[in-house]
Amino acid sequence: MRNLVVLGAGTAGTMIVNKLRKALPESEWGITVVDRDDRHHYQPGYLFVPFGELEPEDVVHPRRRHLHKGVSFVEAEIDRIDPEADVVHLADGRTLPYDYLVVASGTTPRPDQTPGMAEDEWHRSIFDFYTLEGATALRDALASFTGGRLVMHITEMPIKCPVAPLEFSFLADAYFTKKGLRDKVEIVYVTPLDGAFTKPVASAEIGHLLADRNIAIEPEFMVERIDTDTKTLVSYDEREVPFDLLVTVPLNMGAEFVTRSGLGDELGFVPVDKGTMQSSAHANIFALGDASDIPTSKAGSVAHFSVEIFVDNFLQLVEGRPMTHRFDGHANCFIESGYGKGMLLDFNYDTEPLTGTFPLAKVGPLRLLQESRFNHLGKLSFRWAYWNVLLPGHKLPVPTQMSMAGKNRPAA
């Protein structure tokens, strides 16, 4: 009997145990997944909560409901991994020995890492929306906001879903326009990057959209601290951005048990081979989803595509064969742009997001890097597909590897 232990029952962890439970016989393999609670959050839904478009309870399901029969679910805090002894120690003293381990414990916003952020103004004039609590508190703050400076701020890359702060800005513009308050609300986008996005084509396209919506951008701003008396963001090079309402994306870090186990980099992400997601330090440990250090977006689509590659490789590995599949860093992200429209980005390690159509050349039906109603509907319908198609481990009609079909190549 061999044991696979998966730490984290989020998008990546749930997909992995469900897919592998179907592929590996129960008489030969025990599959265990550990999480600290029984609440699976549909995280893309957080974005809609502040604007009252989704209720907090709409985005939470019991984790157990989405785990296949034959998967053992352990609800516990993780103390640490002992990679020399191949054992996971739980906080309550129990131990889980493993033959193979998958770290799928994601990334966590850490407002405690920036002086002034998680102090007296937290959830008063400073909010996040990458937690359900934060998104819900922000909904109430937006509802009572009658004017002033709304600052959307990113602390440091990498962050989960790097397009979400842009989406928030577009949706805030639409929200205050609809309320007839837009001329009283100044919206500022503060980023450590040198433009709206990390890559040139997308940065230019999205930069235009910010300008069209009268959203000012403050680039290359790396926050050192927040002055809560004057309500000001202060950067390392001593620039200041005042705010009335601050919506921030705190520093993102991997799970603390990863660092305690000596498996993390300086942010607590697990260094892995970017093609196989196999730990650089231990051949029987993998890190999937947001928990690894692969150089692409921390996003559900990346979790999805990389899990497909991992599962195919894992079945080869346990039979003693070489792993022949390599992940290309494929990410596919909808960007809500407000007013019932959306954009779509499709890219990988080597190809930046380009304009064009998706998934088919000319036909689409989705349009890359341009606003359309259809893209917005694609995003909305995805919530159903997430629970009913993706998590159970069924195939979605989207290629695992990025394709150049339909993409406009930039001039060399």
Add this chain to the structure above:
Amino acid sequence: MATTTLAGRQLDVNEEGFLTDPSQWDEELGTALAAQIGITLTDAHWRVIRFVREDHAVKGETPTLRRVSTVGGIPIKELFQLFPKKPAKKMSYIAGVPKPVGCV
């Protein structure tokens, strides 16, 4: 890909002038690259540049400001003083390694 001549040698560079082959670099060239962007290298600068070179050689990737700070032990505040406005870009340019990618 292009070539340029600096400190009397032929160098392979990208469109932003970053070296594309870190092995073409030595400390004399580092001084010349720094002069190109108006920086005179002091011991404090060299501590950063040497860490960036060593870390890049081991990890295969250019360290981020956070990594230089937490692993290399040089506070981010100091990096902004040594390499004003764009420390990540400037220190990698001088060290002859690519811009840090950790930002997708």
